[in-house]
Amino acid sequence: MRIVVCIKQVPDAKNVKLDEKTYTLKREGVESIINPFDMYALEEGLRIKEKMGGTVTVVSMGPPQTESSLREAVSYGADETVLLSHRAFAGADTLATSKTLAHGIRKIGFDLIICGKQAIDGDTAQVGPELAAHLDLPHVSFVRKIREITEQSLTVERLMDDGYDVVRLPFPALMTVVKEINLPRMPSLKGKMRAKKIEVSAWGPAEIGLDDTQAGLTGSPTKVVKVFAPQPRGKRELVEGDPAVQAASLLDRLTDDGILKISK
Amino acid sequence: MDYLLSENELMVKDLARKIAEERILPVRAELDEKEQFPHEIMKVLAESDLFGLIIPEEYGGFGGGCLINCLAVEEISRVCCGVATSYAASALGTYPIILFGNDGQKKKYLPELASGKKIAAFALTESTAGSDASGIRTTAARQADGYLLNGTKQWITNAGEADVYVIIAITDRQKGPRGASAFIVEKGDPGFTFGKKEKKMGIRSSTTGELIFSNCLIPADRLLRREGMGFVAAMHTLDKSRPGVGSQAVGVAQGALEEAIKYAKERVQFERPIISFQAVQHMLADMATQVEAARALVYAVARFVDSGAKDISKVSAMTKLFATDMAMKVTTDAVQVLGGHGYMRDYPVEKMMRDAKILQIYEGTNQIQRNVIGQELNKEFSRKT
Numbered sequence: 001m002r003i004v005v006c007i008k009q010v011p012d013a014k015n016v017k018l019d020e021k022t023y024t025l026k027r028e029g030v031e032s033i034i035n036p037f038d039m040y041a042l043e044e045g046l047r048i049k050e051k052m053g054g055t056v057t058v059v060s061m062g063p064p065q066t067e068s069s070l071r072e073a074v075s076y077g078a079d080e081t082v083l084l085s086h087r088a089f090a091g092a093d094t095l096a097t098s099k100t101l102a103h104g105i106r107k108i109g110f111d112l113i114i115c116g117k118q119a120i121d122g123d124t125a126q127v128g129p130e131l132a133a134h135l136d137l138p139h140v141s142f143v144r145k146i147r148e149i150t151e152q153s154l155t156v157e158r159l160m161d162d163g164y165d166v167v168r169l170p171f172p173a174l175m176t177v178v179k180e181i182n183l184p185r186m187p188s189l190k191g192k193m194r195a196k197k198i199e200v201s202a203w204g205p206a207e208i209g210l211d212d213t214q215a216g217l218t219g220s221p222t223k224v225v226k227v228f229a230p231q232p233r234g235k236r237e238l239v240e241g242d243p244a245v246q247a248a249s250l251l252d253r254l255t256d257d258g259i260l261k262i263s264k
Numbered sequence: 265m266d267y268l269l270s271e272n273e274l275m276v277k278d279l280a281r282k283i284a285e286e287r288i289l290p291v292r293a294e295l296d297e298k299e300q301f302p303h304e305i306m307k308v309l310a311e312s313d314l315f316g317l318i319i320p321e322e323y324g325g326f327g328g329g330c331l332i333n334c335l336a337v338e339e340i341s342r343v344c345c346g347v348a349t350s351y352a353a354s355a356l357g358t359y360p361i362i363l364f365g366n367d368g369q370k371k372k373y374l375p376e377l378a379s380g381k382k383i384a385a386f387a388l389t390e391s392t393a394g395s396d397a398s399g400i401r402t403t404a405a406r407q408a409d410g411y412l413l414n415g416t417k418q419w420i421t422n423a424g425e426a427d428v429y430v431i432i433a434i435t436d437r438q439k440g441p442r443g444a445s446a447f448i449v450e451k452g453d454p455g456f457t458f459g460k461k462e463k464k465m466g467i468r469s470s471t472t473g474e475l476i477f478s479n480c481l482i483p484a485d486r487l488l489r490r491e492g493m494g495f496v497a498a499m500h501t502l503d504k505s506r507p508g509v510g511s512q513a514v515g516v517a518q519g520a521l522e523e524a525i526k527y528a529k530e531r532v533q534f535e536r537p538i539i540s541f542q543a544v545q546h547m548l549a550d551m552a553t554q555v556e557a558a559r560a561l562v563y564a565v566a567r568f569v570d571s572g573a574k575d576i577s578k579v580s581a582m583t584k585l586f587a588t589d590m591a592m593k594v595t596t597d598a599v600q601v602l603g604g605h606g607y608m609r610d611y612p613v614e615k616m617m618r619d620a621k622i623l624q625i626y627e628g629t630n631q632i633q634r635n636v637i638g639q640e641l642n643k644e645f646s647r648k649t
Binding site for chain 1: 314
């Protein structure tokens, strides 16, 4: 089975500071890590490979330093890496990102694509589902458990607010995973040794057959108009007592404030 | 301090720290409380290839030496000395096979020990033989089809948990120290069972117990090297492993020092954090200095061992002696810095203090280490005059 895992290099949230004027993240000097949700995606990819056979290819779009995260993925057991890196890819929103990834992944070849549910910096949770749309794949988001996997299909549990759905989908397919799905393993020394030596393929728009205008900032309809911290919400009060007392107290407050008028 | 470690050494150190902090730290108090062997953690260490550090690459290991083993042991001990004991005891049981095994024995045992699929143990001590190894009663009688073992080993780390045991038994009582031999025994050999599991003061997540040999017949090819090499094998093994005990001491003391500093910065008395008081600062300064001095000695000796030096008994004993006495002092002082909190099991330093005590006792008491050092000094100066 050809498994592709998408990862994103993000600043280590434990050490990130906020610029108090612009409210943007101060990234300088902050250590980069693999997006934690992508670690669950990688672990699940490795487990499926161990069960079904095949390969795990890790792909990431990002600046050249993203290579270190791809090597790190190899230290955990990934077989191959692909870095999508080019000036034309810079400044991409989720649409341009997912389109770029789709072109790269089509070139790699796949049966199953696994993404983390979202990245801890952008927090959109859009890239996975958009990627499935570009590749015209069935997909399930927020997978918390794989119930069954065969050569033909995948049966998973999708985490919902009020429980979970059981979904079966045929290959090729895409899923995004939540942290409940597994406990990622530790890297191994053999993996680390391999990670030092492995060649990381770096592809630009030409290699993946993507028109420059579809990528990066030019390919991104999303424009960031302003970044700001939300206003604190207004004053709140808790009305206490048993339900009858609470209702009476609330009614008094509403009539006192002139919001409700009780006609006699 | 930067000890100019190589890329591979740093890689091992970082990996051991990651495992210690992410997998051992959350469970160390529970393992101690319940006296549970850390099966899950051993599996993680195995899958991360850390059991193969000292095993040559041709047998599936990492091909590292004494220093790289010390770095891993130190990082694990910084978080839990009990887990580190279980881990390091496997290396102790592996060393005699690396040092004295023939190619067939190495091919048979080392790859599985390197992968951590099997773990090892080393068994010298008996009820009548501790510091005085000549008190060994366990016998190995040559038979037509192998050796017949009879006797009981006591206080053996990893007893029952290990799959491969290297034991010292008497093959010829007439020959004194030259009458002891080293054998490999496997869990499941007929007549080989496990006795009492000890209840300990510290390192409670490690298992300590008896090995009982009752007409246990093992094949002749389990003998390491040849008959009469038992004590030589034991002494060479301990020479190699003592810096490892020194690194356990450095690790547990480092862990205690960090806890003491953290606490001293947070704890407010007389409206100031207690770290602002000179009485506390001086304690922390002494602790930090002692830890660094011990670490410098352990690393220097480990590098000397890795250089292939032969005359390592004296300096190897020094690492164990100096570092473990230091660890007892530093962990005790850490409890003192934390005061009442330090004495409570809600904080980790009382465990570190309990754990540190064994380091002055096992793998040769510190009194025996002084004997070794003293005898070597005597020998050196006899040669010179």
